[in-house]
Amino acid sequence: xxxxxxxxxxxxxxxxxxxxxxxxxxxxxxxxxxxxxxxxxxxxxxxxxxxxxxxxxxxxxxxxxxxxxxxxxxxxxxxxxxxxxxxxxxxxxxxxxxxxxxxxxxxxxxxxxxxxxxxxxxxxxxxxxxxxxxxxxxxxxxxxxxxxxxxxxxxxxxxxxxxxxxxxxxxxxxxxxxxxxxxxxxxxxxxxxxxxxxxxxxxxxxxxxxxxxxxxxxxxxxxxxxxxxxxxxxxxxxxxxxxxxxxxxxxxxxxxxxxxxxxxxxxxxxxxxxxxxxxxxxxxxxxxxxxxxxxxxxxxxxxxxxxxxxxxxxxxxxxxxxxxxxxxxxxxxxxxxx
Numbered sequence: 478x479x480x481x482x483x484x485x486x487x488x489x490x491x492x493x494x495x496x497x498x499x500x501x502x503x504x505x506x507x508x509x510x511x512x513x514x515x516x517x518x519x520x521x522x523x524x525x526x527x528x529x530x531x532x533x534x535x536x537x538x539x540x541x542x543x544x545x546x547x548x549x550x551x552x553x554x555x556x557x558x559x560x561x562x563x564x565x566x567x568x569x570x571x572x573x574x575x576x577x578x579x580x581x582x583x584x585x586x587x588x589x590x591x592x593x594x595x596x597x598x599x600x601x602x603x604x605x606x607x608x609x610x611x612x613x614x615x616x617x618x619x620x621x622x623x624x625x626x627x628x629x630x631x632x633x634x635x636x637x638x639x640x641x642x643x644x645x646x647x648x649x650x651x652x653x654x655x656x657x658x659x660x661x662x663x664x665x666x667x668x669x670x671x672x673x674x675x676x677x678x679x680x681x682x683x684x685x686x687x688x689x690x691x692x693x694x695x696x697x698x699x700x701x702x703x704x705x706x707x708x709x710x711x712x713x714x715x716x717x718x719x720x721x722x723x724x725x726x727x728x729x730x731x732x733x734x735x736x737x738x739x740x741x742x743x744x745x746x747x748x749x750x751x752x753x754x755x756x757x758x759x760x761x762x763x764x765x766x767x768x769x770x771x772x773x774x775x776x777x778x779x780x781x782x783x784x785x786x787x788x789x790x791x792x793x794x795x796x797x798x799x800x801x802x803x804x805x806x807x808x809x810x811x812x813x814x815x
Contacts, residue, residue: 478504480542481714482586484529484577485550487514490592490648492657493707494548495521501711506542508535509551518657529573535580546588546718548710549577552621555665556596559618570621571628578632588717589629590641590710595699595727595766597623597644605769608644608725615761633723641713645728646768650702650789651796659796668700668789671740672797675749682751684736686758689765695736697765699729702783702792712777724776729768730784739786746790 481498485491486507491514495505499521507519510528525541527534529551538544552570553559559566574591581589596619597612614620626642633640649668651659659669664679673679687694709728716724734742740751773779783792 478502479546480504480506480544482506482508482538482542482544482547483550484508484547485514485552485592486548487511487516487518487524488550489518489657489659489661490703490706491548491550492518492520493652493703494550494710495519496652496656497704497707497711498522501715503711506538506544508538513553513662520656529576530569532576532580535576536583539580539584539586543584545586546590546714547577547581547586548590548592548714549574550592551577552592554594554618555663556616556618557665559616559621563617566617566621567624570618571624574625574628578628578638581638582636587637588639588714590643590713590717591625591629592710593626593642593644594619594622595644595646595729595768597626598766600761600763601766604765605731605767606727607769608727608772630723639717639722641717641724641726643710643713643724643726643728645706645709646699646701646730646766648703648706649700649793650704650783651792653704653783653788653792655795655799657796658799659793667698667736668739668743668793669797671743671751672747672790672794674753675743675747675751676797678797682740682753683756684753685756685762687755689758691735691764693735693737696762697733697735697767699731699733699767700784700786700789701729701768701781702789704783705779705781708782709773709777709779712779716777721776726773726776726779727768727770728773728779729770730781731768731770733765733767734786739790742786743790743794746787747794
């Protein structure tokens, strides 16, 4: 089987992508330092524990498994944290990518699929957002992703490197098969925060701003299911393998939902009301973000399968419930044994 090095493969989107790779007959090699990933999510190939900032760690993985392609997820990805710790983000995200590219060059790997973000666009001038829209990020996280995109395109122009830049919008949902649970610490995503509030395991959901120029005054976002994101990464890898040299694609649905629509849908689908509190707008939050994903549909034949709101909420609810039950069971066993 063809080995694919998946940096950050023990993370949420990375793990789902490894599952999809295996389903397509490929061999995912997870490269992760486990600082934010989880060993339990590595189920479809070996785990090579290593740090992208360490040349020897990367060389060991390339020498052992001989991958010719990389899917690069390994990055810090919290907007608020990036504002407080910009140097950490530039070191890990930008310098880390440089280390990966240097290792690829040393070991003859010529294909990379890069996990980018709609955060590179900043506050859009028009909706839906096309891949040709101006990129004016408003936080260090978005800046770090944009710098990485520029590095990749310049290296691709100078060397024999095939590159896919995938700018995805709001990753959401959880594995429909239940093999993988949603697992972020701290949790910052809207839907799991709202579900945890509804199930009583977290405080009320805080809504920042109710006077945006949207249908109900709350922010609107384009939510795409993590399993659809995973399939798009694999499709992009296969397209590069067929000879395409460069792909720059938005991954979204073209449909935005407001925060209050999400809250209402959770109540309707689960039978649990979402307690909420209200606060002022957060600086830099765009009123709405929605993707023009027509290029991905045309070039990858990408049509989201799980990204309807009902599937996103139901899979997230099941994942959060399973994790809560598992944590309670472990707590009970610990109490008995002690």
